[in-house]
Amino acid sequence: MIEAYILIMGVATAFAAAVLWDPDLVRAAASLIMVFLLSGFALLALGAWFIGAMQVLLGAGAVAIIALYAALTSRKRTEVLKSPKAGSIAAITLGILGISVGLLTLSTPGTFTIYSSNAYKIAELLFKDIGLTVALSLLMIVALIASAYIVRYLYVRGE
Amino acid sequence: MAELGPAIWATIPIFVLGLYGVIARRNLIRIMLALEIVGAATVTILGAAAAANWQDMGEVLGLLALVAIGIEGAFLVALATLMNEVLGDTDVILFKERRRGEEE
Numbered sequence: 001m002i003e004a005y006i007l008i009m010g011v012a013t014a015f016a017a018a019v020l021w022d023p024d025l026v027r028a029a030a031s032l033i034m035v036f037l038l039s040g041f042a043l044l045a046l047g048a049w050f051i052g053a054m055q056v057l058l059g060a061g062a063v064a065i066i067a068l069y070a071a072l073t074s075r076k077r078t079e080v081l082k083s084p085k086a087g088s089i090a091a092i093t094l095g096i097l098g099i100s101v102g103l104l105t106l107s108t109p110g111t112f113t114i115y116s117s118n119a120y121k122i123a124e125l126l127f128k129d130i131g132l133t134v135a136l137s138l139l140m141i142v143a144l145i146a147s148a149y150i151v152r153y154l155y156v157r158g159e
Numbered sequence: 160m161a162e163l164g165p166a167i168w169a170t171i172p173i174f175v176l177g178l179y180g181v182i183a184r185r186n187l188i189r190i191m192l193a194l195e196i197v198g199a200a201t202v203t204i205l206g207a208a209a210a211a212n213w214q215d216m217g218e219v220l221g222l223l224a225l226v227a228i229g230i231e232g233a234f235l236v237a238l239a240t241l242m243n244e245v246l247g248d249t250d251v252i253l254f255k256e257r258r259r260g261e262e263e
Contacts (some may be wrong), residue, residue, distance in 0.1 A: 002165060002166060002215055005166055005207070006165060006169040009169040009170055009173070010169070011201070012173060013172045013173050015178065016173045016176045016177065016196050017176060018196075019176075019180070019186070019193070019196060020176060020179065020180045020189070020192075020193060021194050023207050025186075025188055025189065028189065028192055029192060032192050032195055032199075033201050034197060034198065035173070035195075036195075036199050039170075039173075039202070039203040040202070041163060042174075042203060043203060043206040043207070043210075046166075046206065046207060046210035047210050048206040048207070048209050048210045048217075050208065050218050050219060051202065051205070051209065051217075051218040051221040051222060052213030054205070054221070054222055054225055055199070055203070055221075055225065056231065058224060058225045059198075059199060059202070059225060060229070062229060063195060063198075063225075063228050063229055063232045064195065066229075066232045066233065067188075067191060067192055067195055067232060067236075068235050069236065070191060070236045070239050071188055071192075072247055073240065073243065074188050074239070074243065076186075076249070078186075081228070082191050085182075089182050089183075090182050090183050092174075093179070093182060094175055094178075094179070095169075095180055097174075097175055097178065101167065101168070101171050101187075107225075114208040114245050115211075115214075117209075117215075117218060118215060120204065121215045122215050122218055122219055122222075123212075125188075125215050125216060126219050126222070127262045130219065133223065134223070135207040137226050137227070138226075139224055140230060141226065141229065141233075143233075144230045144233065144234050144251065145230075145233050148232075148233060148234050148238070148239070149166070152189045154170055156171075
């Protein structure tokens with residue numbers, strides 16, 4: 001199962017590279033849908049079907065579609081604008097990240113066993129144990145979407 | 160029995176690519192796509208950790224991360240629409256330069 005996971009994530013990495021280097025924004029957004037779909041399938045291969053299904057439904061079905069909408073409504077669709085000094089900054093970031101990943105894998109022990117998601121336990125955890133966090137995150141969604149609409153409303157009013 | 164380490168190593172390139180995109184691109188929509196990649200990698204790592212060690216807590220945290228990606232996506236789409244209307248472009252550096260010019 002871990003072999004399938006690694007294989008699928010390899011393909012997803014190729015699509016992630018296409019998101020960054022494909023000049024057409026719409027094709028890049030379509031590649032993002034593939035990244036979400038493939039990472040969801042990789043989780044299914046490990047037995048974490050709940051979060052895998054959520055990745056496919058919410059990630060590929062909602063978040064990536066929002067990104068596709070943004071790409072479709074953009075005025076300049078075919079360009080890859082590069083930020084100045086991107087190479088050196090990115091190299092430093094990758095170096096720091098490589099070291100931190102090494103530390104992360106050292107300090108995160110775990111062995112894959114035969115695992116299957118338990119929806120009952122997840123619901124219990126979500127609505128009983130960390131219910132406050134969930135409620136706060138829902139409030140944050142409402143607040144952020146409302147703030148986005150307010151920004152838009154103020155702009156239209158300003159015209 | 161496979162260890163969690165290789166699963167994290169298989170996911171980290173996607174995470175790094177996403178971060179590179181956030182740093183190296185200046186089109187807001189491309190930056191948004193790169194941020195979504197970072198989010199997808201985070202959820203995948205949390206899901207893999209759930210299968211290896213964290214059990215249900217890993218999946219719940221992954222779900223919350225997905226909610227966070229949704230929030231970020233909605234907000235950035237609104238911002239990109241606004242930039243398209245005001246500036247006619249989604250280039251963040253152009254936006255910054257114009258703001259500087261207006262201030263001077």
